[in-house]
Amino acid sequence: MRSKFDEQLSELNQQMIEMGNKIVSNIKMAIEALVSRDVDKARAIMESDEEIDxxxxxxxxxxxNLLIQQQPVARDLRTVTAAMKMVTDMERIGDHAADISEMTILMGENSQIDKFRHIQEMANETMIMLFNSIEAYVEKDVDKAGEVIEHDDVVDDLFVQAKKDVIQLILNSPEEGEEATDILLIAKFFERIGDHATNIAEWVIFSLKNSETM
Known part of the structure; x- marks a missing residue:
């Protein structure tokens, strides 16, 4: 009975890693498409979101199946529960990669995104958070998960700066108001990705710290 449970738990881990790698790849591509104004790459990301779903x-x-058929003990129950919570955040990150790509397509090749340094910094910092949260899960690293949580303040501060940049654009060039709104929305998507990466890290800690006491 236990061997069957361990087999399914191993499969769960492998699928989590595969999904984690996929969303990391999609966010990386979404950032590249945004910065380079690559509409074709953005469309490819939107199409690949079905794979994440x-x-x-x-x-x-x-x-x-693990919950219903195997009736896990407390330690294993926390592991499965954490996985179910994490996968929800991972799927939402995939959605945001598609959202950013959709905005890239809407803004087109004449986008002024390259003028917004703080948004590009946000993109890089959320990418680091996402990668480290997945790595913390794979490596069962509580300390790395804690670093992800602390790093969320960096992204939040950059979001504040990005909003100021957008407001300045509107004041200086009112005719650019529509694109300014689009760019602010992109910044919000990155801020949410940081929040979801933080959630993943928190569930990693929940799973591991409670396991250690069992």
Whole structure:
């Protein structure tokens, strides 16, 4: 009975890693498409979001089977519960990669995104947070997860600066108001990605710290 549970738990871990790698890849590509104004790459990211949705369903299916069929003990229950929570945040990050890509397409090749340094910094910092949160899960590293949580303040500060940049653009060039709104929305998507990466890190800590006491 336990060997069957361990087998399914191992499959859960592998699927989580696959989904984590996929969303990291999509966010990286979304940033590249945004900065380079690559509309074709942005479309490819939007199309690939279905794969992330599929992985979420696969992982949720494994989790439900573990809960219903295997009746896990407290330690394992926390592991499965954390995985179900993390996969929700991971799927939403994938959605935001698609959202950013959609905005890239809407703004087109004449976008002024390259003038917004703080948004590009936000993109880089959220990428670091996301990568480290997934790595913390894979490596079962509580300290790395804690660093992700602390790093969220950096992204929040950059979001404040990005809003100021957008306001300045509107004041200086009112005719650019529509694009300014689009750029602010992109900044908000990155801020939310940071929040979801923080959530993933918090669930990693929940899972590991409670495991250590069992």
């Amino acid at each position: 599929h992985l979420q369903k696969v992982i949720e299916g494994i989790c439900f």
